[in-house]
Amino acid sequence: MTNAEVAEFLTRVGQLLEIRGESFFKARAYYNAARLIGSMGEDINRVVEDGKLGDLPGFGEALTTKVGQLVKTGHMDYFDQISKGIPAGLLTLLDVPEVGPKKAKLFYDKLKISSVDELEAAARAGKLSKLAGMGKKSEEKILTHIEQYHKHKARRLLSEALPVAERILQLVQGIKGVKRASLAGSIRRRLETIGDIDVLASATNGGEVIDAFAKLPGVTEVVSSGATKGSAVFAPGIQCDLRAVEDKSYAAAQHYFTGSKDHNVHMRQLAKDRDWKLNEYGLFQGEKMFPSKDEEELFKHFGMDWIEPEMRENTGEIEASLKHKLPRLIMEKDIKGLVHIHSNFSDGSLSIEQVAAEVEKRGYKYFTLSDHSKAVYVAHGLDDERQNQQWKELEKVQKKHPGLTIFKSTEVDIKKDGSLDFSDRMMELFDCTIAAVHSSFTMSTDAMTERVIKAISHPFVDILAHPTGRLLLEREPFSLDVEKVINACVAHDVALEIDGHPARLDLDWRYVRKAKDLGAKFVISLDAHSPIDFDYLPFGISTARKGWLEAGDVLNCLSAEKFEKWLSHRRKKKSRS
């Protein structure tokens, strides 16, 4: 089972326990385990094989036995035991906002409801409002939520949510009485997909600010509106939560609303260890508040350095900060050249000349012209003859742009058997080759891993592109032993691509972190097919930052000369061996 599958399973166990009315803390032990496994870099199968499951924080005797069985056999006896008498569909009710375990149990016990459709029918028939603790308003709300549940999936790409968030932030900054405002939540942490937008504001007249927020242009529905907190749906259907605090609480509130949840729990534990209390209003010792004008000062009270929002996932950043050993994360301005650009020779929309002009306009010193190879037929992949034509055109353009270095490159297809789509003779003629899987996604883990490693082992492959093939919210990554592939890349001195297209962001940042620890090198690429794709570099950068990368880890932070040196040096090394 993959980490994600194990995490999902354990979440279901927790939900079942809650529905059964077991201690919430028991359920939380499973939720904590689910979050830990879902967000850690190590392969859970490896952890179990190595007998290290019990070393994970929050894993005692019970979890170690039960999760061990789950990972080894894909099955958990305990799950069968607690799910007895509870229909599987009941858990789907929890996907409807404002329906939690207590309500779900109530609906099932009193009305035998075990699916969202049945819930909808009961609400329309007015049956829900007759239940204890329910009323007309609750029933209407549930109906509205079910409509939304059917209409659109809850999450969106970061690239879609961020512009909306920035527009809302501007509007909030314009509300009368607002002193400071910023984005918070997962969008500030630059998570790859976003559930809702969190905005924080400081003001003396919180209630009025929330009122004004509910009336902003673009608001299609007001979900809630109180003295310090409001929630509204903005076109095109993204929910935004605004929190208003007094300015003296701004730093603590910004930290709190940025999260992540796990990071906050850990920080609050640190406060508790010192007999302090940390909440969204400040850091306190008894009644006394430690003043913090910004987050940096807040961290300083703990003897910590300020932690970049992208790192706040509770994966060691708090320990590193306490030891003053945080990395200096890569920034956009560190990038010197662009990697993985398509032209209209394959499926790009720009000519090579237009690409060169675009790259120069944006101030970069070099790029790799990486069109598809012939096996990717739908993308007009190049055969030998057309590749030769492309090279001729490239040389013409190169002459017109003396200040720019254009690397002869290819995104060569990794065929089903792991062989490459160009002959060795052709492969040797490129300056920089990027290999990628584009077909036969449904192989077994072993077969796919072998396929990719065979390609990596080829002496003239320099970079592995979009290593897991995922399309966020659309297509799952293909089944791959990522850790083995990373190790193979390190062994063969092949760089891993962080494909910066916001629908890919592949390699995933959780693996980026792992790969960095294993000694891998990276490129942050655009995988650009059209002019708009050149605006997507920040998403590749934030993925790298979430993986703790520094400029020194990323090859296209090198000058054109040094980038070329890396390519030729490793090729010489390979032809010798």
Place this chain on the structure above:
DNA sequence: GCCGTTTTCGGCCCGACTGTTTTCAGTCG
């Protein structure tokens, strides 16, 4: 269900909002 150099039992992060209640439970983040 987990955890502990003050604890092996009694805690477990903390607070806002809503709706249905006469003081609070449920949900969410």
